[in-house]
Amino acid sequence: MLEVSGLVKRFGGFTAVNNVSFRVDQGEILGLIGPNGSGKSTIFNMLSGTLAPTSGSILFAGHEIAGLAPHRIINRGIGRTFQIPRPFRRLTIFENVALAGFYGQGRHSRAKAEEAAERSLAMVGLPTDRHASVDGLGAAGLKKLELAKALATAPKLLLADESLGGLDEAEMDQAADMLRNIRDELGITIIWVEHIMGVLMRVVDRVMVLDHGEKISEGLPSAVAGDPRVIEVYLGTDAETTQAAAAEARRRAGG
Amino acid sequence: MMGRGRLAAWGLGLAALVALPFVYRDPYHLHILVLILIWSFAYTSWSMMGRFGLVSLGHGGFMGIGAYVTALLWNHLGLSPWIGIPISMAAAGALALIVGYPCFRFRITGHYFVLVTLALSGIVLQVITATRDYTGGSLGYTPNRTSGNKLLALQFDDKTTWYLIALGVWLFGIVVWHWVDRSMARYALEAISEDEDAAAAAGVDVTAEKLKITLLSALMTALAGAIYCQYQMFITPDTVSGIAVSLQMVFAAIVGGLFVSLGPTVGAIITILLAETLRIGFGTQAVGWDNLVYGVLLVLFIIFLPKGILGSLLDRLKPQRKVPRAHEQEAVQVARPGA
Numbered sequence: 001m002l003e004v005s006g007l008v009k010r011f012g013g014f015t016a017v018n019n020v021s022f023r024v025d026q027g028e029i030l031g032l033i034g035p036n037g038s039g040k041s042t043i044f045n046m047l048s049g050t051l052a053p054t055s056g057s058i059l060f061a062g063h064e065i066a067g068l069a070p071h072r073i074i075n076r077g078i079g080r081t082f083q084i085p086r087p088f089r090r091l092t093i094f095e096n097v098a099l100a101g102f103y104g105q106g107r108h109s110r111a112k113a114e115e116a117a118e119r120s121l122a123m124v125g126l127p128t129d130r131h132a133s134v135d136g137l138g139a140a141g142l143k144k145l146e147l148a149k150a151l152a153t154a155p156k157l158l159l160a161d162e163s164l165g166g167l168d169e170a171e172m173d174q175a176a177d178m179l180r181n182i183r184d185e186l187g188i189t190i191i192w193v194e195h196i197m198g199v200l201m202r203v204v205d206r207v208m209v210l211d212h213g214e215k216i217s218e219g220l221p222s223a224v225a226g227d228p229r230v231i232e233v234y235l236g237t238d239a240e241t242t243q244a245a246a247a248e249a250r251r252r253a254g255g
Numbered sequence: 256m257m258g259r260g261r262l263a264a265w266g267l268g269l270a271a272l273v274a275l276p277f278v279y280r281d282p283y284h285l286h287i288l289v290l291i292l293i294w295s296f297a298y299t300s301w302s303m304m305g306r307f308g309l310v311s312l313g314h315g316g317f318m319g320i321g322a323y324v325t326a327l328l329w330n331h332l333g334l335s336p337w338i339g340i341p342i343s344m345a346a347a348g349a350l351a352l353i354v355g356y357p358c359f360r361f362r363i364t365g366h367y368f369v370l371v372t373l374a375l376s377g378i379v380l381q382v383i384t385a386t387r388d389y390t391g392g393s394l395g396y397t398p399n400r401t402s403g404n405k406l407l408a409l410q411f412d413d414k415t416t417w418y419l420i421a422l423g424v425w426l427f428g429i430v431v432w433h434w435v436d437r438s439m440a441r442y443a444l445e446a447i448s449e450d451e452d453a454a455a456a457a458g459v460d461v462t463a464e465k466l467k468i469t470l471l472s473a474l475m476t477a478l479a480g481a482i483y484c485q486y487q488m489f490i491t492p493d494t495v496s497g498i499a500v501s502l503q504m505v506f507a508a509i510v511g512g513l514f515v516s517l518g519p520t521v522g523a524i525i526t527i528l529l530a531e532t533l534r535i536g537f538g539t540q541a542v543g544w545d546n547l548v549y550g551v552l553l554v555l556f557i558i559f560l561p562k563g564i565l566g567s568l569l570d571r572l573k574p575q576r577k578v579p580r581a582h583e584q585e586a587v588q589v590a591r592p593g594a
Contacts, residue, residue: 048456049455050452050455050456069455069460070452070455070456071455071458071459071460071461074455074456074457074458075458080456082453082456086450086452086453086456087453088442088445088446088449088450088453088454089449090445090446090448090449091442091445091446095442096446098439098442099439099442099443099446099457099459100457100458102439102442102458103439103443103457103458103459103460104457104458105458106458107439110439113439149456149457150456153457153458
């Protein structure tokens with residue numbers, strides 16, 4: 001469904017993403033991990049149209065989308081969340097999502113937008129009350145709103161950017177389950193960018209690891225977590241988590 | 256949705272406004288009312304985009320184009336204002352798109368957008384002054400009196416007719432305001448004014464939405480200029496164009512209340528009454544004083560009453576309006592660097 005090849009992004013002399021190629025299949029959850037500054041967000045921004053690639057191709061459902069404006073990409077069926085939630089505080093929760101439902105689905109009708117808003121809010125577990133203010137939401141609530149906005153655009157592919165930062169453990173598990181439900185129930189393909197490896201490894205079908213803008217590993221979670229290059233990249237910063245994740249993944253693969 | 260009570264109140268108020276000139280005929284007071292209605296419409300037109308943080312100081316330019324193009328077409332080509340006004344509006348709209356597109360496409364926002372529009376005001380003023388052979392320059396310009404059909408020339412001698420025309424135009428402005436307020440475009444524009452990237456990620460074509468509201472606002476402002484010209488039968492660059500007029504729009508809209516439909520109208524009542532009081536009370540000594548008073552009041556309002564007179568009053572009458580709108584203060588921040 002998504003085929004990325006030879007993707008490059010340079011900012012002046014700095015190469016943020018260097019010749020990255022990958023593909024995502026229909027109905028898959030692909031995890032995208034890597035340390036800070038490894039190019040994850042840059043790749044996301046190119047997939048969603050916020051940044052134009054320096055070179056390379058992004059084929060979505062057979063069409064080249066590299067360099068298209070964000071609203072066009074969304075109307076083709078790629079929704080995104082932001083790493084730090086960006087709600088519209090001048091609008092109510094419902095209006096936030098209805099806006100995405102209206103413009104994200106190609107401005108069909110208000111009724112269709114409001115229906116999409118109700119569905120998306122219910123899916124993520126936020127109140128569908130039309131007057132509820134965004135100001136009443138905490139960190140977890142804002143993440144849910146971010147997800148509801150993306151879902152209301154009726155995506156075929158969802159780009160979830162570090163959905164779990166700032167959540168406690170129970171909330172993390174809940175959010176991870178939610179992403180899986182979104183895939184299972186709505187059939188939405190997902191690319192999930194995450195710092196926190198443990199939870200991610202539990203949910204994704206495949207993982208791709210980036211370091212300094214290059215792809216260093218790709219495969220099943222169990223294989224990737226055991227990859228010496230991945231352990232090296234995460235060593236010192238996140239070695240325990242990596243190994244725990246590897247153990248967990250191996251255990252799950254075995255049982 | 257408007258409640259029944261509110262609808263009834265609007266109906267009663269309108270009926271009273273329509274009946275007024277048939278009951279009360281003092282020409283001076285009717286003249287003041289016509290001015291208030293025309294300027295209210297101009298201020299409402301400005302606030303269409305101003306309320307979304309798109310603070311334009313270029314609207315004097317659009318108003319000047321509306322007035323001058325209509326009058327020039329009438330005097331030089333004998334074109335009836337019925338055709339001239341749409342042409343002048345189209346001209347203002349084209350200018351709005353020419354200036355707006357690069358601004359929005361290349362993300363010129365906030366203070367920089369204000370500066371670009373300020374330049375627009377200045378340029379239109381300069382063009383009117385520089386082409387003085389046609390426009391009369393700073394001495395002003397008068398559309399030729401018609402000897403034929405008054406309706407065709409849109410020239411009427413009696414105040415009652417003008418009052419009704421101005422009332423109709425004003426009402427049109429209020430209706431458009433409500434239409435935008437209840438549309439999905441309002442959601443999009445509120446979102447854009449907060450975070451353009453996030454709005455784009457929700458599928459909003461940011462450039463197109465901003466262009467649309469700018470175009471609407473410019474077209475309406477040009478109409479206000481043309482109607483003003485037809486009513487006064489005398490225009491100067493300073494009364495319908497230029498930076499002073501642009502600033503007056505900002506002042507009136509903010510003082511009256513940017514986020515309520517009748518806010519700009521309240522702003523017009525205040526500015527016109529202030530100007531008239533100064534003119535009558537102090538005569539020629541007070542020329543330009545109104546601008547001084549505007550300046551001081553604008554600073555005080557932005558600091559102490561950012562929702563304007565009507566907006567704050569409505570908040571006080573109904574302390575729990577549907578959503579707490581504290582955020583509305585942010586929209587005037589562009590006029591208040593560093594706040």
